[in-house]
Amino acid sequence: MKPRFELFRSTIILITLFWLGLFVLAPHVMVLITSVLSPDPNNLAVWPLNLNSYVNLWDSLYLNVFLDSLYLSLLATGICLLLGYPFAFILSRFSPLLRSILLFMMVVPFWTNSLIRTYAIKLLMGKKGLFNDVLLGVGIIDEPLQILYTEFAVIFGLVYILFPFMVLPLISSFDKLDRSLLEAARDLGANGWHRFWRIIVPLTSPGIIAGCLIVFLPAMGMFYVADLLGGAKNILLGNLIKNQFLVVRDWPFGSALSVSLIVLMALLLWFYFKANQYIQRKGGLDDDTLK
């Protein structure tokens, strides 16, 4: 039995490695190599090697694009956290069965493609859409509001699409929250604010960090939300990369932009890792609590 299991295991591992190598590592290496080649209108990218594309990144135009993307993503992440934290807390208070049902209901809409849901939001927000119809109907406004194609619409779309990614890690953190610690704190005279700030927040911080990262990173790249709901008025990192590949055909520069986004992601993950380590040391808690 045992040798067969070994064989099975190494086969599975090999297949996984092969898969990751072919579809994750190889494309990324190709992107990395392309980013140090020179652009050429006829052959996409040619020798010699150089770092011009990375120098171009520091053009104020692209820094502005980066700052715009950063601003939208941070705002969306912040709102997701503000809404998601109490949401996850309340959910974690329910019985396991009820909680599963509620979580299931939250996740069901997300089985539909996010692009389709974005189009649906577009219909709801239009001048003749449901939002305006209701507001007009109950007499809060006299003429339709311009909701669609505004920054509000973009943020709304991002928050809506990414909300579950914030809630799920938070719920798992709340799950692991040891209630006896809270009782102990109460016995020792800590008031509500202290219990929240000194115990609940630190113990759920891995969930907060994980949730923020999982929301923030996709938000940086979701250009179609800004295109559809914001009216394509802003260029975000995602648009910029797409344009470099399709319109300008400066593949090295497009690749350099992608690489810089990957580096940013890596930095944030490193930060996540370090923060976890710090929390572990500080709290003296076992690994299990922090997963």
Next chain:
Amino acid sequence: MKLRSLLVPVLLACSVTAQAAEKLVFYNWSEYLPEGVLEQFTKETGIEVDYTTFESNEVMYSKLKLQKGKGYDVVVPSTYYIAKMRAEGLLQPLDKSKLSGLKNLNPALLDKPYDPENQYSVPYMWGSTGIGINTEALAKGSITRWADLWDAKWKNKLLLTDDVREVFHMALKINGHSANTTNPDEIRQAYEKLQQLMPNVLVFNSDAPREPYMAGDVDLGMIWNGEVIMAQEEMPDLDYIYPKEGAIFWVDSFAIPAGSTNVEAAHKFINFMLRPDIAKLCSEEIGYATPNLKGYELLDENVRSNKIIFPDADTVANGEFQTDVGDALKLYNDYWEKLKTGK
């Protein structure tokens, strides 16, 4: 065992493709072909058509360039991309002996500088970009020129197409320059002009510019004439204006990529599309003008006299057809990015 069981269907699939009588991959603009046309072609010739679509010349070009002209049998680039792709060896010359329908075409749209003697391309449809206006909300006569869009009262109200060449066309025309200029000073002046327009823009849309008009989100802006025709079925108040400075005209043409593996079928397909009854159907359903004179004659009188679809000669002469701007495209695009980031 596992591997072999996987291989069998793969090999089967390969042999099936090799044996299939004839097939054809047709790569067309989205919303640019009436339903049923492909089925009719397959019924008449037995050739299967694999149909895929694109939203911009750039996407179509990038795919062909990347695959060195392989993978597709018939594509539909706009004029200025025909010139570019021909020069880069991405297209193959047409065998005119197989295109008996060529004689149906309007000579005024043939033998143009982008493709002398139409060695590589056959016009499919032509159309224009002008001003769209919801006449229920705004008086039609109040807007006659591109420059009217610059009026401060349209703050946050306008739709522009999400197309760098078309948007620059407006400003270049207002400044009295050619819309196909490669002169850096003229492009910069156009950029400065467009900076003043940006506060008025509510939305950029090149997927289906008619939709924001129909949804009531915009009442004024740029639009393609065929989109107006399509929208009018549901929204008769949507009207189209040929601006005084000159509209943007384009021709989209059939061409066969250099790497096509079904050249025979591709010619049959193009010839099928040149048939008067098919050309008539396309023009009727899609709302753009057909270059097919025989097909034009089959159209209803009210379609033929519709100035939105078939503008008079003066309007066409006043406008400008898009041509390739070569390396200047990068300059246009740099300014475009600056416009959109607002810096």
